[in-house]
Amino acid sequence: MEKAVAVKPQKNGGDGRRQCSICNQRRAALKRPKTLEQICRECFYAVFEEEIHRVIVDNHLFKPGERVAIGASGGKDSTVLAYVLSELNQRHDYGLDLFLLSVDEGITGYRDDSLETVKRNEIQYGLPLKVISYKDLYGWTMDEIVKMIGLKNNCTFCGVFRRQALDRGAALLKVDKLATGHNADDIAETVLLNILRGDIARLSRCTYITTGEDGPIPRCKPFKYTYEKEIVIYPLLNS
Numbered sequence: 001m002e003k004a005v006a007v008k009p010q011k012n013g014g015d016g017r018r019q020c021s022i023c024n025q026r027r028a029a030l031k032r033p034k035t036l037e038q039i040c041r042e043c044f045y046a047v048f049e050e051e052i053h054r055v056i057v058d059n060h061l062f063k064p065g066e067r068v069a070i071g072a073s074g075g076k077d078s079t080v081l082a083y084v085l086s087e088l089n090q091r092h093d094y095g096l097d098l099f100l101l102s103v104d105e106g107i108t109g110y111r112d113d114s115l116e117t118v119k120r121n122e123i124q125y126g127l128p129l130k131v132i133s134y135k136d137l138y139g140w141t142m143d144e145i146v147k148m149i150g151l152k153n154n155c156t157f158c159g160v161f162r163r164q165a166l167d168r169g170a171a172l173l174k175v176d177k178l179a180t181g182h183n184a185d186d187i188a189e190t191v192l193l194n195i196l197r198g199d200i201a202r203l204s205r206c207t208y209i210t211t212g213e214d215g216p217i218p219r220c221k222p223f224k225y226t227y228e229k230e231i232v233i234y235p236l237l238n239s
């Protein structure tokens with residue numbers, strides 16, 4: 001009688017790459033930073049988008065029929081947020097009216113470049129864009145302010161102005177909510193900063209997914225649980 005030979009299941013197809021641990025059909029394309037699973041491109045997109053959908057649903061971030069502005073800086077986080085929100089809005093029928101809202105601080109060589117990205121996103125994603133500038137709101141660009149006060153504390157001024165500008169822009173768009181691209185890494189950074197500063201009040205507030213609910217326009221962070229590395233990978237895997 002012939003002896004039975006146990007066939008060990010193959011972890012890879014001979015090219016050194018493992019099978020995707022989710023679908024077990026395709027080759028893994030990456031080791032997912034959040035879970036360290038080896039997964040394929042298609043499963044990465046599916047889990048990345050599904051997790052954000054779950055965050056939106058479980059935290060009741062939006063209500064059907066709401067007008068939502070996406071704070072669009074032209075950077076990676078808000079660009080991916082604009083794309084994913086518009087996809088999920090269609091796929092899951094959230095019934096949201098989405099807008100892009102950009103603040104032009106008037107910083108030559110920085111914001112003017114990223115505003116070009118936002119203008120491209122307006123066309124690509126079919127989302128109406130509103131640009132609101134420091135010059136129009138306050139009569140000064142950030143470049144002019146820096147010429148007057150120098151570089152010391154200019155980031156603090158700029159942060160306060162931007163916050164207010166986003167509120168003014170959101171009011172002009174008559175939106176119910178403002179969504180920003182703050183991600184899990186940003187929140188971890190803010191937690192550490194507030195610990196070092198001993199700012200207990202901010203420390204308790206800074207992890208909320210929605211803030212300003214008592215004010216005119218609440219803000220929310222759909223990427224609160226999304227790792228920055230995965231936001232970077234998301235558009236790269238597509239290219």
Ligand SMILES: Nc1ncnc2c1ncn2[C@@H]1O[C@H](COP(=O)(O)OP(=O)(O)OP(=O)(O)O)[C@@H](O)[C@H]1O
Binds near residue numbers: 077105
């Ligand atoms: N000029 C701006 N106009 C509109 N929204 C902005 C602007 N700057 C920042 N935001 C909003 O605030 C979020 C956090 O901004 P931050 O300056 O920390 O940039 P970031 O973490 O690099 O994000 P991004 O990659 O989107 O620029 C952004 O994702 C965006 O939603």
